[in-house]
Amino acid sequence: MKCVAIVGPKKLEVQNREELTGKKGYILIDVIKAGICGSDIHYWVSGEPKGLVMGHEFSGIVIDNGGSTKFKEGDRVTALPISPCLECKECKNGNEQICAHTWEHAVGLSLDYPGGFGGRVLVREDMVRHLPDNVTFESGAMIEPAAVAIRAVNISNIKKGDRALVIGGGIIGLLTALFLKLRGASYVALSETNAARGEKSVKLGVADEWFNALDPKFMEKVLAKTENGTGFDVVADCCGNSPALTSAIVLTRPNGNLIMVGISLGNVSVPLVSAVMKEINIKGSIAYKPYEFDTVIKLVSERKINLEKFIDDIVTLNDVQHSFERLTSGNDSAVKILVDPNKHKIIELDN
Numbered sequence: 001m002k003c004v005a006i007v008g009p010k011k012l013e014v015q016n017r018e019e020l021t022g023k024k025g026y027i028l029i030d031v032i033k034a035g036i037c038g039s040d041i042h043y044w045v046s047g048e049p050k051g052l053v054m055g056h057e058f059s060g061i062v063i064d065n066g067g068s069t070k071f072k073e074g075d076r077v078t079a080l081p082i083s084p085c086l087e088c089k090e091c092k093n094g095n096e097q098i099c100a101h102t103w104e105h106a107v108g109l110s111l112d113y114p115g116g117f118g119g120r121v122l123v124r125e126d127m128v129r130h131l132p133d134n135v136t137f138e139s140g141a142m143i144e145p146a147a148v149a150i151r152a153v154n155i156s157n158i159k160k161g162d163r164a165l166v167i168g169g170g171i172i173g174l175l176t177a178l179f180l181k182l183r184g185a186s187y188v189a190l191s192e193t194n195a196a197r198g199e200k201s202v203k204l205g206v207a208d209e210w211f212n213a214l215d216p217k218f219m220e221k222v223l224a225k226t227e228n229g230t231g232f233d234v235v236a237d238c239c240g241n242s243p244a245l246t247s248a249i250v251l252t253r254p255n256g257n258l259i260m261v262g263i264s265l266g267n268v269s270v271p272l273v274s275a276v277m278k279e280i281n282i283k284g285s286i287a288y289k290p291y292e293f294d295t296v297i298k299l300v301s302e303r304k305i306n307l308e309k310f311i312d313d314i315v316t317l318n319d320v321q322h323s324f325e326r327l328t329s330g331n332d333s334a335v336k337i338l339v340d341p342n343k344h345k346i347i348e349l350d351n
């Protein structure tokens with residue numbers, strides 16, 4: 001199979017590998033669309049692990065059902081890429097997202113289960129979901145990042161009429177802003193260092209206003225948008241670096257809620273005094289519970305949300321390296337690029 005693998009820092013290579021084949025208890029999926037995620041960017045930058053085939057956000061068609069009675073060949077599907085053990089205390093309490101085994105065999109995030117940038121994925125049957133007929137493959141590949149955002153909002157304590165701030169206008173920030181609005185936020189501000197992305201958040205209708213985090217008067221301009229300048233009820237950091245988290249803490253109101261979604265592989269420094277003196281509630285948010293993933297599928301199918309409007313481009317395997325460069329350029333407005341790993345095959349089929 002043709003795939004894109006990590007071979008070094010910021011370096012991907014198109015390779016030919018042996019085709020993935022079916023396995024009992026697993027669903028073999030021919031990938032139609034796979035998204036490039038901000039988390040993939042961390043791996044790309046570090047160049048590790050070498051040989052990893054990324055692409056944990058995907059949709060496709062079942063080509064081998066592994067003996068399943070629920071799925072058959074030809075079914076349109078997407079899947080949670082995670083691999084919770086279902087036996088530990090966390091799993092038994094419905095917290096699969098923090099099971100110690102969740103990422104061990106995750107599709108597109110572990111060496112043993114290549115992701116969508118390999119054209120085929122093998123997924124545990126219990127993690128696979130049917131795509132309703134009216135949900136496109138493009139939306140299907142967007143369910144996973146949207147589930148990340150819905151979890152962040154679910155635990156944010158957002159109440160109707162609250163004022164919220166999202167730090168970072170990548171896809172996770174944009175989708176978090178979308179769900180904050182859907183859950184009743186009366187005003188959503190978004191901060192960015194990339195003006196093209198900031199403008200896009202307002203154009204797409206998910207943020208009411210955007211603020212340039214590089215503006216020397218950034219903090220005072222944003223605080224002026226809050227009640228008596230005391231800070232936001234809910235702040236979601238969808239970025240993960242020190243300046244972003246610093247602004248998140250400073251801009252949360254006393255006893256307000258700060259959700260940390262952004263991830264950094266290294267340590268970050270934060271203004272501890274501000275966080276402690278305001279007794280703010282800081283909570284990490286990782287992935288999603290299975291029901292949150294299912295909720296997103298339902299919201300798309302019921303046309304309550306439109307995920308396709310966030311897609312900027314669809315590329316082939318040959319363009320994945322360039323797409324990572326585009327997504328990290330700091331001045332490109334693109335936030336979500338999907339990969340069509342079997343495009344040549346689809347064209348053949350169409351002919």
Ligand SMILES: NC(=O)c1ccc[n+]([C@@H]2O[C@H](COP(=O)([O-])OP(=O)(O)OC[C@H]3O[C@@H](n4cnc5c(N)ncnc54)[C@H](O)[C@@H]3O)[C@@H](O)[C@H]2O)c1
Binds near residue numbers: 041167168169170241
């Ligand atoms: N917790 C989870 O489950 C989960 C899931 C997926 C992604 N993530 C993480 O969430 C983060 C966002 O993901 P993404 O795909 O949107 O990534 P992204 O890199 O596309 O977006 C981050 C955005 O933050 C902006 N930014 C940088 N510094 C800033 C600052 N000081 N203030 C404001 N904005 C700033 C960047 O310009 C960029 O647009 C990443 O760290 C990713 O690893 C977490």
Ligand SMILES: [Zn+2]
Binds near residue numbers: 039056
């Ligand atoms: Zn992702």
Ligand SMILES: [Zn+2]
Binds near residue numbers: 085087099100101
């Ligand atoms: Zn477990």
